[in-house]
Amino acid sequence: MATANPYQPPVTTVPDFGIKRIRVAPFETLSRGLELLKPQYWLFMLMTTVALLVGSLVPFGVLIGPILVGVHLCLARRERGEMLVFGDVFKGFDQFLEALIARIITFVVSIAVTLPVTFLMMASMFGTLLATAPQAGNAPPQPPVAFFAVMIAWMPLMILVSVLVYVPFFFTFQLIADRRVPGIEACKWGAKAAWKNLLPVSVYVVVSSLVSMLAAMACYLPAFLVAPIVLAGAFIMYRDAFGPVVATPPVNAPSTMAP
Numbered sequence: 291m292a293t294a295n296p297y298q299p300p301v302t303t304v305p306d307f308g309i310k311r312i313r314v315a316p317f318e319t320l321s322r323g324l325e326l327l328k329p330q331y332w333l334f335m336l337m338t339t340v341a342l343l344v345g346s347l348v349p350f351g352v353l354i355g356p357i358l359v360g361v362h363l364c365l366a367r368r369e370r371g372e373m374l375v376f377g378d379v380f381k382g383f384d385q386f387l388e389a390l391i392a393r394i395i396t397f398v399v400s401i402a403v404t405l406p407v408t409f410l411m412m413a414s415m416f417g418t419l420l421a422t423a424p425q426a427g428n429a430p431p432q433p434p435v436a437f438f439a440v441m442i443a444w445m446p447l448m449i450l451v452s453v454l455v456y457v458p459f460f461f462t463f464q465l466i467a468d469r470r471v472p473g474i475e476a477c478k479w480g481a482k483a484a485w486k487n488l489l490p491v492s493v494y495v496v497v498s499s500l501v502s503m504l505a506a507m508a509c510y511l512p513a514f515l516v517a518p519i520v521l522a523g524a525f526i527m528y529r530d531a532f533g534p535v536v537a538t539p540p541v542n543a544p545s546t547m548a549p
Contacts, residue, residue: 307469309483312530314490316497316523323522326365330374334364335518337379342517355393355463355473356382362467365525388466391473396459403455411444453495460484460491464528483531494527 327334338361345357360382364374382389418439461480465471471479484491498520505512 307479307483307532309479309486310531310533312487312490312527314493316490316494319494319523319526320498320501320519322526323519323524326368326522326526327518330368331518333374333376334368334522335514337361337364337374337376338518338521339514341379350397351393352390355389355466356380356386358382358463359385359389359467361521362464362525362528365522366468369525369529382467385466385470388471388473388476389463392459392462392466392476393473395473395477396462399458400455404451407448407451411441411448414444415441449496453492453499456495457488457491458484460495460524461528461531464525465532468528468532487527487531491527494523498523 324331341357341360342354345351345353347353357379360379363381364378367374367378458481459477461483462473462476465476465480466473502513502516502520505516
C-alpha cells in the first residue's frame with residue numbers, strides 16, 4: 291500500500307489576490323487619503339515625520355522598509371476606525387527581515403537603472419561644457435548656455451526613469467504590512483499589480499511628486515503637511531487594487547492556518 295513520501299515538502303498556499311484595475315484619479319485619491327486621516331491627521335503627520343527622519347539616519351535606507359511597513363499598518367488601522375498611538379508607526383519592525391529584503395531589491399534595481407543614465411547625463415553635460423569653453427586664454431567668460439540646455443534636455447528622461455523605477459514597487463510594502471507577504475513575493479505581486487495599473491499608478495506618482503515638490507519649495511514646511519496625505523493616497527490605491535484584507539497565509543507558509 292502506497293504511503294505519503296515523508297521527504298516531500300509541505301504543501302504551500304500561494305495567494306491569488308485578484309488584482310483589480312483602478313481609475314486614473316490622482317486628486318480624488320489624495321482627497322480620499324486626507325479623509326482617511328482627518329480624525330488623527332496631526333498625530334499621523336508627527337508619527338510619519340519622526341519615523342521617516344529615523345529611517346534616514348541609517349545609510350542606504352536600511353530602515354526605510356520597516357518604517358513604510360509601519361506607516362501602512364497605521365493606515366490599515368485608521369481604515370478600520372481604530373485610534374492610533376505614536377508607537378504604532380514602529381510596528382513595521384516586527385517584519386524587519388522581509389521589509390529589509392524588499393528594500394534591498396528596490397535599492398539594487400534603482401541603482402542598476404539610474405546609475406548608467408546619470409553617468410550618460412553627466413558625461414554629455416561636461417562634454418558640452420568642454421566643447422564650448424573659450425579657446426583663447428584672454429577670452430571673456432561666457433555663460434554656459436549649452437551646458438544648461440543639455441541639462442534641461444535630460445530632465446524629462448531622468449524624471450521618466452525615476453518614475454519607472456519607483457512604480458513597480460509602489461505596492462510592495464503595503465503587501466508586507468497588510469498580507470504579511472515575504473519580501474521577494476511582495477516585490478513580485480506588487481509589480482504585477484503595478485503593471486496591471488501602470489497608467490493610474492504612474493499618474494499618481496507624477497502628480498503626488500509634483501505636489502510634494504511645490505510644497506517643499508514653499509520653505510519646505512508644507513512638505514511635512516503633504517507627505518501624510520501622499521502616503522494615505524498610496525494606501526487608498528493599494529486597497530482599490532487588492533481589496534479588503536482576507537485570511538491569506540504568507541507565501542511559503544504551511545497551508546494549514548488557524549482561523
